[in-house]
């Protein structure tokens with residue numbers, strides 16, 4: 628009888644010890660999985676910190692010879708909470724230069740010359756900060772002015788999103804944007820939008836909102 632009670636006590640003690648040990652293991656397992664989770668989170672944030680030039684900023688870059696595109700660009704920058712950069716020609720366009728009725732005017736000559744790249748005065752210092760560029764220009768003979776080509780060839784647009792917009796007397800945006808794709812082939816070009824020079828702030832902000840920019 629005495630032996631039996633000793634055996635029972637030993638068995639009981641063994642059970643209690645087993646229960647404690649296995650509870651400890653559960654806890655340890657839980658801790659390990661929590662640690663793994665934390666480590667995984669750390670790795671993710673490290674990747675994000677190390678991803679270069681991706682702080683989601685938006686730039687509105689535009690050229691405007693007579694002010695129409697400038698007005699739209701300013702409304703777009705306001706609606707998108709974006710920075711703005713005016714593409715200013717080193718040699719300003721005179722009234723005579725802009726005379727599209729003159730076969731010998733500067734603009735006619737430039738638009739007919741595939742290699743024309745009018746010089747730009749000033750640069751975007753921090754282009755790498757921008758993920759998205761809204762690119763504005765007037766339509767000249769159905770196309771973008773050649774100074775836009777100069778601009779696109781001046782920076783690295785790889786991985787950026789470019790969203791063209793234009794103003795015109797009546798012409799649609801047509802092939803003007805597609806014809807610039809090869810100048811920034813590594814960019815993601817979205818469909819462009821044509822505006823009347825006098826388009827309202829509401830028109831422009833509806834368009835900007837439709838783009839779903841962050």
Ligand SMILES: Cc1cc2nc3c(=O)[nH]c(=O)nc-3n(C[C@H](O)[C@H](O)[C@H](O)COP(=O)(O)O)c2cc1C
Pocket residue numbers: 690691692693694695696697725726727734735764765766767768769770794795796797798799824
């Ligand atoms: C050289 C030149 C060519 C133009 N060609 C066209 C054209 O092909 N189609 C059109 O609808 N408007 C044409 N326009 C009108 C401009 O696209 C329009 O006035 C535009 O809003 C001007 O923008 P800006 O004031 O920003 O320069 C032309 C204007 C110039 C100066």
